[in-house]
Amino acid sequence: MSKQVDVAIIGAGTAGLNAFRQVKQVTSNVVLINDGPYGTTCARVGCMPSKVLIEVAKTFSRREHFDDFGIKGSENLTLDRKQVMQYMRGQRDWFVARVMDGVNQIGEKNIKGRARFVEPQVLEVNGERIQAEKIIIATGSRPIVPPEWHQFGDKVITTDDFFELDELPDSIAVIGLGAIGCELGQALARLGVKVVGVEMLSNVAGLSDPKVNKVAIEELAKSFDVWLETAAQLSETADGKIKVETNDGRSITVDKALASLGRRPNIDNMGLEVFNLDLSNGFKDLVNPHTMQLGDLPLFIAGDVGSLKPILHEVADEGTIAGYNAVQNPVQGFKRRVPLRIAFTDPQVVIVGASFAELAEQDIITGERSFVVQGRTKVMARNHGLLRVYADRQSGRLLGSEMMIPDGEYIGHFLAMAIENEMTVRDVMVTPFYHPTVLEGLDNALNAIAAQLEGGNQGPALKTMN
Amino acid sequence: MSKQVDVAIIGAGTAGLNAFRQVKQVTSNVVLINDGPYGTTCARVGCMPSKVLIEVAKTFSRREHFDDFGIKGSENLTLDRKQVMQYMRGQRDWFVARVMDGVNQIGEKNIKGRARFVEPQVLEVNGERIQAEKIIIATGSRPIVPPEWHQFGDKVITTDDFFELDELPDSIAVIGLGAIGCELGQALARLGVKVVGVEMLSNVAGLSDPKVNKVAIEELAKSFDVWLETAAQLSETADGKIKVETNDGRSITVDKALASLGRRPNIDNMGLEVFNLDLSNGFKDLVNPHTMQLGDLPLFIAGDVGSLKPILHEVADEGTIAGYNAVQNPVQGFKRRVPLRIAFTDPQVVIVGASFAELAEQDIITGERSFVVQGRTKVMARNHGLLRVYADRQSGRLLGSEMMIPDGEYIGHFLAMAIENEMTVRDVMVTPFYHPTVLEGLDNALNAIAAQLEGGNQGPALKTMN
Numbered sequence: 001m002s003k004q005v006d007v008a009i010i011g012a013g014t015a016g017l018n019a020f021r022q023v024k025q026v027t028s029n030v031v032l033i034n035d036g037p038y039g040t041t042c043a044r045v046g047c048m049p050s051k052v053l054i055e056v057a058k059t060f061s062r063r064e065h066f067d068d069f070g071i072k073g074s075e076n077l078t079l080d081r082k083q084v085m086q087y088m089r090g091q092r093d094w095f096v097a098r099v100m101d102g103v104n105q106i107g108e109k110n111i112k113g114r115a116r117f118v119e120p121q122v123l124e125v126n127g128e129r130i131q132a133e134k135i136i137i138a139t140g141s142r143p144i145v146p147p148e149w150h151q152f153g154d155k156v157i158t159t160d161d162f163f164e165l166d167e168l169p170d171s172i173a174v175i176g177l178g179a180i181g182c183e184l185g186q187a188l189a190r191l192g193v194k195v196v197g198v199e200m201l202s203n204v205a206g207l208s209d210p211k212v213n214k215v216a217i218e219e220l221a222k223s224f225d226v227w228l229e230t231a232a233q234l235s236e237t238a239d240g241k242i243k244v245e246t247n248d249g250r251s252i253t254v255d256k257a258l259a260s261l262g263r264r265p266n267i268d269n270m271g272l273e274v275f276n277l278d279l280s281n282g283f284k285d286l287v288n289p290h291t292m293q294l295g296d297l298p299l300f301i302a303g304d305v306g307s308l309k310p311i312l313h314e315v316a317d318e319g320t321i322a323g324y325n326a327v328q329n330p331v332q333g334f335k336r337r338v339p340l341r342i343a344f345t346d347p348q349v350v351i352v353g354a355s356f357a358e359l360a361e362q363d364i365i366t367g368e369r370s371f372v373v374q375g376r377t378k379v380m381a382r383n384h385g386l387l388r389v390y391a392d393r394q395s396g397r398l399l400g401s402e403m404m405i406p407d408g409e410y411i412g413h414f415l416a417m418a419i420e421n422e423m424t425v426r427d428v429m430v431t432p433f434y435h436p437t438v439l440e441g442l443d444n445a446l447n448a449i450a451a452q453l454e455g456g457n458q459g460p461a462l463k464t465m466n
Numbered sequence: 467m468s469k470q471v472d473v474a475i476i477g478a479g480t481a482g483l484n485a486f487r488q489v490k491q492v493t494s495n496v497v498l499i500n501d502g503p504y505g506t507t508c509a510r511v512g513c514m515p516s517k518v519l520i521e522v523a524k525t526f527s528r529r530e531h532f533d534d535f536g537i538k539g540s541e542n543l544t545l546d547r548k549q550v551m552q553y554m555r556g557q558r559d560w561f562v563a564r565v566m567d568g569v570n571q572i573g574e575k576n577i578k579g580r581a582r583f584v585e586p587q588v589l590e591v592n593g594e595r596i597q598a599e600k601i602i603i604a605t606g607s608r609p610i611v612p613p614e615w616h617q618f619g620d621k622v623i624t625t626d627d628f629f630e631l632d633e634l635p636d637s638i639a640v641i642g643l644g645a646i647g648c649e650l651g652q653a654l655a656r657l658g659v660k661v662v663g664v665e666m667l668s669n670v671a672g673l674s675d676p677k678v679n680k681v682a683i684e685e686l687a688k689s690f691d692v693w694l695e696t697a698a699q700l701s702e703t704a705d706g707k708i709k710v711e712t713n714d715g716r717s718i719t720v721d722k723a724l725a726s727l728g729r730r731p732n733i734d735n736m737g738l739e740v741f742n743l744d745l746s747n748g749f750k751d752l753v754n755p756h757t758m759q760l761g762d763l764p765l766f767i768a769g770d771v772g773s774l775k776p777i778l779h780e781v782a783d784e785g786t787i788a789g790y791n792a793v794q795n796p797v798q799g800f801k802r803r804v805p806l807r808i809a810f811t812d813p814q815v816v817i818v819g820a821s822f823a824e825l826a827e828q829d830i831i832t833g834e835r836s837f838v839v840q841g842r843t844k845v846m847a848r849n850h851g852l853l854r855v856y857a858d859r860q861s862g863r864l865l866g867s868e869m870m871i872p873d874g875e876y877i878g879h880f881l882a883m884a885i886e887n888e889m890t891v892r893d894v895m896v897t898p899f900y901h902p903t904v905l906e907g908l909d910n911a912l913n914a915i916a917a918q919l920e921g922g923n924q925g926p927a928l929k930t931m932n
Contacts, residue, residue, distance in 0.1 A: 025924060047902055051845045056535045062525060069522045070549030076539040083536030091845065290931055312901035320926045333931035337898040379517045379557065410876035413905050414883065417897040421887060431883040432803040435778035436513055439879050458491060460786045465756055465799035 002122065002129035005029050007326045010115045010123070010270075011138035012103060013040045014312060015303025015319035019136045020106065022323025028109075031132075033125050035114040038103050039096040041140055041304065042312050049092040049163040050183055054344050056084055057187035061223075061346075065381045079192055081168040088163065117271035121298055124271075134298045134326040137283075138319060139270070141263035141304035149234055149259065155242045156234065156257045159184075168193050171254040173244040174224075175232050177204040179343035181260035182216075186223045186345050195224035196252050198232040198244065205349040206341060208357035209402040211368070215386040216349055216404045225252075232257075265305040275299070282307050290333035292322040300326055311341065338416040347371070347385040348408035353400030353419040354390065363393045365452045367425075367445035371405045376436040382406040389415070389425075389445045396424040396453045407438050414439070425449045429461040468588065468595035471495050473792045476581045476589070476736075477604035478569060479506045480778060481769025481785035485602045486572065488789025494575075497598075499591050501580040504569050505562040507606055507770065508778050515558040515629040516649055520810050522550055523653035527689075527812075531847045545658055547634040554629065583737035587764055590737075600764045600792040603749075604785060605736070607729035607770035615700055615725065621708045622700065622723045625650075634659050637720040639710045640690075641698050643670045645809035647726035648682075652689045652811050661690035662718050664698040664710065671815040672807060674823035675868040677834070681852040682815055682870045691718075698723075731771040741765070748773050756799035758788040766792055777807065804882040813837070813851040814874035819866030819885040820856065829859045831918045833891075833911035837871045842902040848872040855881070855891075855911045862890040862919045873904050880905070891915045895927040 006027045009016050012034035023030045042048060066074035103110065113126040123130045143158035154161065159180065171194035174185040181197060182205045189195040197220070204220065207213040220226050230246040237243050237253055245251040265282045272279060275297065277286060287294050287301040289308055294301055300322035303315040317337065325331040343349035367389040377383040385405035391398050398418050403411065418428050425446045433443040450457035472493045475482050478500035489496045508514060532540035569576060579592040589596045609624035620627065625646065637660035640651040647663060648671045655661040663686070670686065673679040686692050696712040703709050703719055711717040731748045738745060741763065743752060753760050753767040755774055760767055766788035769781040783803065791797040809815035833855040843849040851871035857864050864884050869877065884894050891912045899909040916923035 022925070042901065048841070048845065051842075051902055055846050056537070059528060059531070059535060060537050062528070065525070066543070068553060069525060070546040070551075070553055071522070071526050072544045072546055073539070073542040076542050077532070078538045080536040080538055085536075087534060087536055094844070095841070313899055316901075317926060317928060321928070324925055334926050334928040335896075335931050337896065337928070340898040340900055342900050375514070375561070376517075378560070379514065380521050407873070407876065409900065409903055410873065410880070410905070413897065413900065413903070414876070414880055417880065417883060417894065420897050421889070421893070423887070427887070428883065430801075430803065431879065431886050432806040433779055434806055434808050434875065434879065435508065435782075436517055437875055437879070439876070459488070459790055460783060460800050462783060462787070462800040462803070465801050 002131045004131045005031050006132070007134045007136065008033060008115070008123055008130055008132035009136040009138060011140055011303070011305070012038055012110065013138060013140045013303060014042055015140075015315045015322070016136070016138035017099075017102060018316045018319030019138060019302055019323035019326070022320050023327055026327040031109050031111055031130060032106055033111045033113060033115045033123070035112070039099050043092065043095040043099050045159050045163055047312060048095045049088050050159070050180070050187075051344060052088045052091045053084070053191070054183060054187045056087065057190035058346050061190040068381070081192070082166060084191060085165060085167055092163065115270065117274045120274050134300065136300040136302055136322045136326055137305055138302040138322070139266040139305045141265050141307070141310065143259060144261045144264050145259045146261075149257075152234060152236055152242060152257070155236065155240070155255075156259055158259050162258060169255040170194060171256075173198060173232065173242065173252065173254045173257045174260055175257055176260040176262065177226065178260060178262065179205050179341065179349070181258070182220060182343050182345050182349065184258065184260065186220055189223035194254070196227060196244065196254070197224055198227045198230060198246065200229065200231055202229050204228075205343040205345065206351060207349060207402055208355045209388050212386050212388055212402045212404055216345075219347060219384055219404060220345065263304060263310065265307055267305060284308065288333075289336060291325050291331040292318055293325060293331050309336070313337070338420045340412050340416050342409050342412055344409075345404070347382070347404050347406045349404045350408040350412035351400075351402050352412045352415045353398065355400060356388070356390065356402055359390055359399060362399070364390045364399060365393050365449045366390055367447070367449035369441045369445040369448070371438070371441055374438070374441045376438050376440065377406050379436055380406065387411070387441060387445055389442070389449065391425050391449045396426060396449070398423055398425060398428065405438065405441070411438065411442055414442070425453065426461070430463055468597045470597045471497050472598070473600045473602065474499060474581070474589055474596055474598035475602040475604060477606055477769070477771070478504055478576065479604060479606045479769060480508055481606075481781045481788070482602070482604035483565075483568060484782045484785030485604060485768055485789035485792070488786050489793055492793040497575050497577055497596060498572055499577045499579060499581045499589070501578070505565050509558065509561040509565050511625050511629055513778060514561045515554050516625070516646070516653075517810060518554045518557045519550070519657070520649060520653045522553065523656035524812050527656040534847070547658070548632060550657060551631060551633055558629065581736065583740045586740055600766065602766040602768055602788045602792055603771055604768040604788070605732040605771045607731050607773070607776065609725060610727045610730050611725045612727075615723075618700060618702055618708060618723070621702065621706075621721075622725055624725050628724060635721040636660060637722075639664060639698065639708065639718065639720045639723045640726055641723055642726040642728065643692070644726060644728065645671050645807065645815070647724070648686060648809050648811050648815065650724065650726065652686055655689035660720070662693060662710065662720070663690055664693045664696060664712065666695065666697055668695050671809040671811065672817060673815060673868055674817075674821045675854050678852050678854055678868045678870055682811075685813060685850055685870060686811065729770060729776065731773050733771060750774065754799070755802060757791050757797040758784055759791060759797055775802070779803070804886045806878050806882050808875050808878060810875075811870070813848070813870050813872045815870045816874040816878035817866075817868050818878045818881045819864065821866060822854070822856065822868055825856050825865060828865070830856045830865060831859050831915045832856055833913070833915035835907045835911040835914070837904070837907055840904070840907045842904050842906065843872050845902055846872065853877070853907060853911055855908070855915065857891050857915045862892060862915070864889055864891060864894065871904065871907070877904065877908055880908070891919065892927070896929055
């Protein structure tokens with residue numbers, strides 16, 4: 001006889017835990033099934049440990065300015081390459097422990113084991129069958145490693161392994177310069193690791209605006225060698241190191257290679273054949289992003305496994321939506337948030353709303369502001385970067401922005417709220433821009449757009465009163 | 467025979483320069499009359515030099531964390547107390563030079579000299595008479611120093627003098643803990659100066675929320691002694707130092723006292739008697755803040771001299787409004803920006819929208835978030851502070867916030883835009899909150915409010931689709 005539940009959730013990561021919390025508001029007849037490590041990708045091997053390393057690297061690299069500032073003795077600062085990793089893990093463990101506090105409260109509804117579909121509404125776990133009205137798949141993803149690199153053992157690592165290293169390596173090749181590759185490449189270089197970054201494409205950190213991309217490459221290249229538009233071939237040297245060779249004839253020998261080539265969904269060996277779906281592209285084109293339902297099946301997909309928006313706040317939303325709809329009839333569609341992507345490089349890369357590439361066909365005005373000569377960033381001795389803001393030429397509505405600027409994360413959120421509320425450039429310009437702030441640079445970019453709109457930007461940038 | 471102009475502007479600070487730029491769009495028959503130093507209060511002795519010192523202090527104080535991070539040798543870092551002042555002045559001079567580039571472009575329309583009213587529309591400058599259709603007074607303000615302290619000569623200083631000191635003093639008493647006193651007191655203490663701060667009131671940095679004020683006092687007291695609710699009596703010691711004594715019996719002897727007691731408008735010896743106004747409270751209650759006109763006189767008041775909103779972006783607005791209306795008939799009223807005040811302490815004190823005190827009579831819900839245990843601030847090892855957000859109980863509309871949190875300046879701007887657009891707590895909650903960011907703490911505070919609103923905060927914090 002099989003166990004009967006209203007909802008079975010497969011995967012106790014961020015999406016699964018959010019789904020569980022949501023389902024529990026309606027029914028207690030729910031199980032959360034998890035195979036593999038608890039603690040979420042974010043806390044264990046993602047957002048949190050990387051941000052700790054980035055913070056230490058940013059702090060350590062600040063010593064370049066000490067002498068100018070009148071702070072003496074920076075030449076005697078050194079980095080303990082073991083301790084920095086221990087510190088990072090200590091912080092990480094604290095974050096993981098906080099996740100585990102939540103997991104442990106779930107109690108017996110939390111089943112450890114691998115779930116396998118035997119029918120569309122029947123799972124087998126640890127030899128037991130569970131019949132579920134609705135099933136939520138939230139099994140997450142794992143880093144992509146080309147099969148031909150498996151032979152190099154622990155010389156080729158991913159973010160799953162990196163944070164467990166006893167000490168920082170002497171040298172590393174970062175293969176793939178998306179957000180994670182850029183973040184870790186720059187941080188490691190600043191911590192004294194010899195870094196080379198290799199990327200197939202001509203753009204980094206997902207940027208599509210050529211001007212911002214150019215600035216980003218220049219900024220990253222201040223810390224490490226950036227090799228673009230080339231694949232990397234790896235081989236092992238006689239003394240057990242990794243030789244990286246590019247199509248265009250460059251090569252370097254390093255201790256480790258970090259594969260930061262993206263992630264693939266965990267959909268293998270789950271018995272998904274029972275659904276008779278074409279999963280060659282995963283769930284990506286099959287799931288409704290507003291309901292998280294897969295077609296009209298009693299099946300919901302949430303988080304990285306769906307490959308829709310593998311960013312924590314979106315993954316959390318997907319879990320919540322899936323959990324909400326798993327106990328709702330009919331399902332409810334939700335408007336997803338304004339797109340926001342941040343790479344925690346220094347300066348930070350941010351893409352918000354529509355990207356430059358997405359606006360290729362649209363008649364836009366672009367407002368631009370360099371942060372090389374900008375009051376606040378000069379005060380902070382962080383005067384780098386470029387901001388580009390896109391608005392609709394007819395309506396003046398804000399559409400999106402790409403940037404690599406100090407504290408860009410905040411400018412991204414600020415613009416996201418404006419875009420969500422369909423604000424025009426002039427609507428935003430009436431908000432206060434305090435002096436001296438980075439936001440004044442945004443105001444400059446908005447003014448540059450307003451000058452090209454009908455009516456220009458003469459007179460006070462304030463609302464008139466009757 | 468007197469010179470005839472359309473507009474005469476008295477004062478070439480931020481307000482006057484903005485007024486000049488605005489007037490010039492309509493008429494070239496305008497003069498800008500200035501007595502005393504050029505370069506703006508902000509760039510010479512205000513925002514800019516103070517922010518540079520604050521940045522150096524923040525950077526130097528960061529060494530407390532180096533050992534934890536694995537950065538070794540911080541015990542050998544020292545501060546060159548002359549060089550830090552030289553560095554600050556070098557930066558300041560750069561900002562002043564940028565202002566002067568603008569001033570120099572004005573050419574012969576820029577008159578150096580003291581303007582004095584001889585009739586409501588006639589000024590005398592350097593013995594010459596100037597008849598003006600409209601006159602804009604933008605003469606700024608100066609720090610308040612009690613007359614009985616003048617006897618102490620250069621032992622009692624203000625922000626007019628401080629940035630010219632050859633080197634940091636060994637010890638200083640900061641008298642008055644408004645925004646400037648808090649900023650400089652904390653920065654100097656972090657730079658190794660022995661600091662005591664004395665304040666008549668029980669609140670610091672203009673805070674009115676007792677909970678936030680308590681946190682702010684605790685944070686400041688980590689760097690220097692904070693003596694509240696007491697006046698300070700000064701006397702000179704035999705060895706030429708300043709003895710500070712309080713009503714409640716505390717005393718300390720210091721090298722310098724910094725009077726940070728606010729600023730008074732520059733309205734003396736200008737012949738303002740011709741207007742027959744009661745100026746016992748300055749222009750404050752006489753000027754229309756939406757037009758900057760004084761009654762129906764051909765007179766406009768802009769910037770610090772008006773004592774309305776002595777904050778740079780507001781002062782700039784006032785100059786622009788005054789300049790716009792000086793050549794406009796009838797005058798146009800402009801809606802002023804959402805109030806935003808920032809003290810660049812660490813963490814930063816921010817008051818945005820309505821303050822707690824201003825909402826005393828209103829039925830509000832308060833959402834609170836401590837930043838002691840918060841993901842991003844913990845990652846940054848800057849986990850301090852408290853955020854309190856106020857919303858209307860009936861409508862859920864955001865009304866204001868007081869906070870002392872890391873990067874509070876950005877949270878302040880974000881909330882200002884939401885308040886300007888009359889957004890509810892739930893409207894803001896649908897914006898993306900990236901992980902891990904300080905803004906997630908704001909989202910928590912908003913959730914705490916939403917939980918108390920009708921309908922609570924069950925289900926996805928997203929807009930539904932039809």
